[in-house]
Amino acid sequence: QRDKDADAQSKDDADAQESWLVIRQAWCVCVDAQGIIIHVGPLAEAGEIVNGAQKVIRLEKHQMLCPGFIDTHIHAPQYSYTGTATDKPLMSWLQDYTFPAEKALQDVEKAAEVYERIVARTLRCGTTTAMYFGTLHNASSQVLADTCFRLGQRALVGKVSMDRNGQQGYQEADTKSALQDAENFVRNLKQSQAGKAGMALPVLTPRFIPTCTPELLRGLGDLARQYDCNVQSHISESLDEVEFSAALHPGEGSDAILFDAAGLLRKGAVMAHGVHMSDADFALLKARGAAIAHCPLSNFFFAHGYLPVAKLLKQGVLMGLGTDVAGGYSPSMFNAMRSAVLASKAGAIQARTAHLDGDHIIDYRHAFFLATLGGAQALDIDDKVGKLQVGMQFDALILDADAPGTNIDVFPRDSIEDVFQKLCTLGDDRNVIRVFTPVLLQAYMQKRAKLETET
């Protein structure tokens, strides 16, 4: 794993790349009953712990243990139409597909069905943590957090706030009640089982500048400070969005400036896209400790541009990776990783005339970093997850490059790095053979114990 301390950043490229991946044979990771990692290192040094272990899982050849994927931007209610609605620019896409689909999930039973499916699906794809947009509705959005907890996924969940430019039946009644609902959502989630278990965090979620009055944004900024909450929104995503923002706020500056004026750019604030942000906007984000959720697949459809990821990584802007379902059609972080690499290639092709290639190209290692530790840093939970290290929670995947019926062929002379690159480039849910969070670990141990008493 790449360790993004100040040191690593000042190293030159080749050097930094060396330090990104640590893949060793005959290593082991030991975890206590609460799902906290208590040893990482050579098997030979773990002696006592391994001897006393309740359960030992030995990895087969071509299997690897890696940190769980962290999806920093995904819309749970939009899962019902994922894979369709790929034919419109952002503003009409929202009106024609998104708002009607989200409005329908006021019905808690319908919400429960969609949420059960997306959480099961993303877990199967290896997403152990997701930062979700819910809908306007408090009760349905709480169902999302409860579903994540029940199925064992770590989640940051937002009830969406929007008090202008929605549509009939899908907009808050007024700003005051919007703020009251947002506050109630935060309080209730913290008090819920999922919140108390530390598996779900509430997120203040102004949809984006065009659907939020300045009063609403300021009120949400105050709540973020008061409750020390994560924030999520969309920022400078596409040309039609940037135009709409500017028409509503002539001469007032960019989305970043408007969010900052409301106190919404802070540590743990995750702003999706940022394709049309200026260098000054990025500097502002960095100064505030806010992060970008890079959503490469949906950017291909909506953004009219690309994010210079390599440049931003060099500048130390916090960044994670997002699937942006359903603007992005795939809920899989494997696909998000690949799309990020492809988007960087597209950026480099376009920038060639400007000789900016070096600012653009990223490879599977950057993508893997963004999908794990980068995401944890963006969400401000890197003290808990994002890498396999003593003291961290055991959010982890067993990947198998040689699982039957997948897209990967492993050859005898493949190095361990080759196998890992093949997983990043060609892997999918069939290569994810086990998913752990502390909740899933407990379920796994109970199942094992039951099986063993039965036999």
Ligand code: GUN
């Ligand atoms: N901007 C405002 N809402 C949305 C949304 O649901 N998806 C995307 N991609 N952009 C948005």
Ligand code: FE
């Ligand atoms: Fe989005």
